[in-house]
Amino acid sequence: DHFKMTIHAVTSELTETLYDQHVNILRTTNQAFSAAIGGIQYLQIHPFTHATGETDEFSERIARNTHLILKEETNITTVVDPAGGSWYVEQLTDELAEKAWAKFLEIDAAGGILELIKQGSLQKEIAEVYQERVQNAAFRKESIIGTNVYPNPADKIKNTTKDKHVSYMKVAKPVGITPLELERVSSQFERIRLRSEKFKGISGTAPTIGLINLINLKSYKPRADFVQSLAAAGGIETIGSKGCQTVEEAIDYVAATKLPIYCLCGSDGDYSELAPVIIKEIKKQFPEITIYSAGKQQEELEITLREAGVKDFIHVKMNAISILLELLQKLGVN
Structure with a gap:
């Protein structure tokens, strides 16, 4: 227990959509479930209207109740290791741990994470993976329900108050670090539809x-x-x-x-x-x-x-x- 990490998980902003917003409930529930069985300690679930920059009492209530259903009705918190015994999950966990450790060693050998962030090489690497996801969505290899597949033509959205970018590593400019600016993957379709x-x-x-x-x-x-x-x-x-x-x-x-x-x-x-x-x-x-x-x-x-x-x-x-x-x-x- 001496080396145990305390992990605060937050549902993904990149996967949120403006259209067919109720699908966001399914997305965040899947993400929350995965995080819980992965062993996190704290969990933040975004309301399904989060991408618009505005929430209301209903969307916030649904987000809170997602926690409660996972805790009280699925009973995943009462099992020591919910994914234990699944050879498939165990193998993926081992692969992830090995690759993550190799990445840590690579970062350490390059002078540490701060050095890589200052150089911009870490941001570049993440941006390349992100661009591949954007391309997959554009070619519809990656499905975004209600956006690039099965869109509902009757669905209309109000003007959003939130900036379309998801900003990570917000830092003061004098530090000399380029922040990582990513868009939600669905934005490329939403811009066209809004036009x-x-x-x-x-x-x-x-x-x-x-x-x-x-x-x-x-x-x-x-x-x-x-x-x-x-x-x-x-x-x-x-x-x-x-x-x-x-x-x-x-x-x-x-x-x-x-x-x-x-x-x-x-x-x-x-x-x-x-x-x-x-x-x-x-x-x-x-x-x-x-x-x-x-x-x-x-x-x-x-x-x-x-x-x-x-x-x-x-x-x-x-x-x-x-x-x-x-x-x-x-x-x-x-």
């Missing part, structure tokens, strides 16, 4: 793209749902056609909706047969319209569709932030 909300507030209509759905529901629904969800992550609404069986039906839909951007949604087979003629005719009659296609295609079909007039392909492996910014720019959203 769309502002645009809607001024113009009266949300930025909107059209979906040219081919043949029937079974054929187009998977890709139409994908594009709709991706667009919603940036506050962009979608208007979809019923299954277009012919070129004429697609042209009639475009003529009736008159949007600057459309995305083709259908099966690979539908793209091979119907898409090139539809795209060519749309570009012929409405040359100013930008057309995208949902889903990554084989090189030969991709070349055919591009030659017909497709600007690009919207698919799961692309950077969602980049395509959302591109769409907003083409829709005239500043």
